[in-house]
Amino acid sequence: MGAFTRAPRALVPLAGFFLVGPVPLALLALGDWALAASGRHGSGAILLYALSAVLAVPLACGLARVRAPRREEPHGVVLTPEAQPRLWELVRALAEAAGTRVPARLLLTADVGAALGERTRLLGLVPGRRELYLGFPLLQGLTEAQLRAVLAHELGHDAPADTRVSPLASRLRTHISRVVAHLRAGDAGGGARWRASWRRWLAKPYIGYGSFALRVTLRDAHRREYAADRLAARLAGRAATAAALRELPGLETSFAFYLDRYALAAADQGLLPPRGEVFGGYGRLLDARQLELVPMRTELPEVAASPYDAHPPLAARVRRVEEAADDGRADEGRAAAFALLDGPEAVLIALEDAALKVPSSGTWSRAADWPDLLTRSMNALLGDQNAPLPRALRREKGTAGLPTLLSVIEAGELWELARHLPASAGTRAAKGRARRAMLRPLLRAQLHRMVLADFAVRGRLRWEFSWEGPHAAVLTGEGGAPLEAGEGGREDGAPALEDAIDAALADRPDTGPLRALCALGNGPQAPKDGLV
Incomplete structure (x- = not known):
């Protein structure tokens, strides 16, 4: 199947999600119009009108609920080009090489991972301002070449690799994923029993069709992820891309462990490490526990996180990258990615202020040191x-x-x-x-x-x-x-x-x-x- 037909075939079931409510409503309206045009006004016609109204009310109510939740602004620090010229130079160079737009904003977060967000309009049909979210643990745990691979992968999601329809299909899939997750969360919510049952009944057609659309377009979503990995390997090197993918499970596990056992171990008492050390200590933990991370780099998950996950199993992604021809770039960019930050101490302090919620007492107290x-x-x-x-x-x-x-x-x-x-x-x-x-x-x-x-x-x-x-x-x-x-x-x-x-x-x-x-x-x- 060629690129010209792949993306439209994925687009059709996704677009159908937005017709789950309007099509039955239109058919009911058409039936009522035909009944009125026939001139029948007996008791049978009245019953048909009443049945049409009974069916139309829940359809209309359900249609009103089909909206994505308001996107929450991630907590983090905005890294401006003036404050972080080297990091922005890297982002611009990768965007140019990928043939895509440079993000309007770069936000450093306290999450493990990177993402390219976009403030779309009209249910994801119209693209908008793009923002690049970069997790601080990646700067601490990756080399410059590995970080380049991660950023190239994210920017590659909007690269014109197939057709102009592909980014639209990707945006629709993201929008539907958020709507389905929102409806499922609403079904599990509290409230009166009758109200919860009513919400579940209204949401079922949309959850059912949305899950179907996500499932049948999964192959196209995986294809796009593999394409982004190939672009990352081309821009950052095969070895760096495979190594970056292998590092992700260990970084996720170690960072969660670090927060639980070190940085936030006394957070419920309103006590934090010294200023700048909430995230600053993570690098020392990584240095001290490198041997514990080795199995996480080799025993990669063979199964995707969920049956609707746009990302293929990590082990499959790594195999595809490592099976590519050797490009001779194994020795590039070995310096720590953290060195790309200018004034890292100030950045770490700003990230603390942005990522941590103030306790009920109104202030944090600080320990003298880690002991x-x-x-x-x-x-x-x-x-x-x-x-x-x-x-x-x-x-x-x-x-x-x-x-x-x-x-x-x-x-x-x-x-x-x-x-x-x-x-x-x-x-x-x-x-x-x-x-x-x-x-x-x-x-x-x-x-x-x-x-x-x-x-x-x-x-x-x-x-x-x-x-x-x-x-x-x-x-x-x-x-x-x-x-x-x-x-x-x-x-x-x-x-x-x-x-x-x-x-x-x-x-x-x-x-x-x-x-x-x-x-x-x-x-x-x-x-x-x-x-x-």
């Missing part, structure tokens, strides 16, 4: 009295400290207390040893946390910050010196602490090792059989 952030966030987490086990202790005993819990264990009341912990229906229905086996992992995690909280309250816990691996909790003696490995040592490899917790939660519990480790003194003798 200070870790210590303050972990101590606040350990001190949370709404954790399941402290909450159960308060409910039953009026106090939630570790000594109280050890006394409960020694009195043989632990498994009775455990009935207040959140558990699945199967766990709640189980009895005896089976119930204890199901509850033990939760109890173990909660007891471990309470031990660390006890050490923290008495100033016998300090945290060692690490980019390379898990942060380490170091238990110290009464004088502040770290305990020997046989006495406790590190949280991630403390055989004495782990063994003491296991002994306290055994079917025949022994709290002696845990009391000795925590310097809590001796408690009463546990029941001999240790069972409830």
Whole structure:
């Protein structure tokens, strides 16, 4: 099939989406006109008019709902040509080489990825101002050549590779995708039951036909993605394009991990890293954990994200690029893409201000450095009295400290207390040893946390910050010196602490090792059989 016929064949089912409502309404109107022209005015004609009105009302209401949601402005920093001349020079050169328009605006975002947005008009029929969105993690994780490949791919979506109809089909597909997603989200919304049922009924024809149109045009959408990859390989080099595609899964995973475990670990407490470090620390994490990213570069997903995803499976895209002839450009652009930014410190600070929502308190507080952030966030987490086990202790005993819990264990009341912990229906229905086996992992995690909280309250816990691996909790003696490995040592490899917790939660519990480790003194003798 030639390029002249491919795009129109994709355009026809997409255009049909906008006729789902008007065509039945027009047929009903035509039927009413024909009935009136026939001169029939009996009871049968009245019933036909009434039936026509009953059918027309939901069709008209459904047609009113078929609109794309208002496009939300991405949060980010506008990079002007004056402030970032080198980055803009690259974008202009790629747009010229691709034979497409230069974007009117370049926005740096806090997302992993790049996209070319367009403010279209008339349901996507008329093109408008184009904006290029560039995710900051790409600057941190890619080389200059790899970034060139990503930008060339995005700009290539509007390149005149086939016919003038192809960009129109792409815009219509994007518009329909947004409408269908909007209708599906509306169906899942709240409100009165009758109203929700009415919305679902109205949306079904449009969701059904829209999904059909997206599915039958998927091959054309994939073809356009492959074409954009070929253009990227031509402009940036085969090796750089394949390498950029291979980097994407690792960047997505590592950036989400970085935000959760580092930058925003204490965000719910209104605490952030030092100014400029919210995104500035990501590069250090990437440098420290390169070995962990290797499997993500090789084990690429073989399945698309959804059956309607315009992007083919990543593994298939990489194979097509790597199967192309060697162009001898493997050694180009090895410098970090981050070096293209002028005044990167100011850009990172501006991105923080644009991407982070101000907490309810109205201000963020800043840690002195990363170790200070870790210590303050972990101590606040350990001190949370709404954790399941402290909450159960308060409910039953009026106090939630570790000594109280050890006394409960020694009195043989632990498994009775455990009935207040959140558990699945199967766990709640189980009895005896089976119930204890199901509850033990939760109890173990909660007891471990309470031990660390006890050490923290008495100033016998300090945290060692690490980019390379898990942060380490170091238990110290009464004088502040770290305990020997046989006495406790590190949280991630403390055989004495782990063994003491296991002994306290055994079917025949022994709290002696845990009391000795925590310097809590001796408690009463546990029941001999240790069972409830």
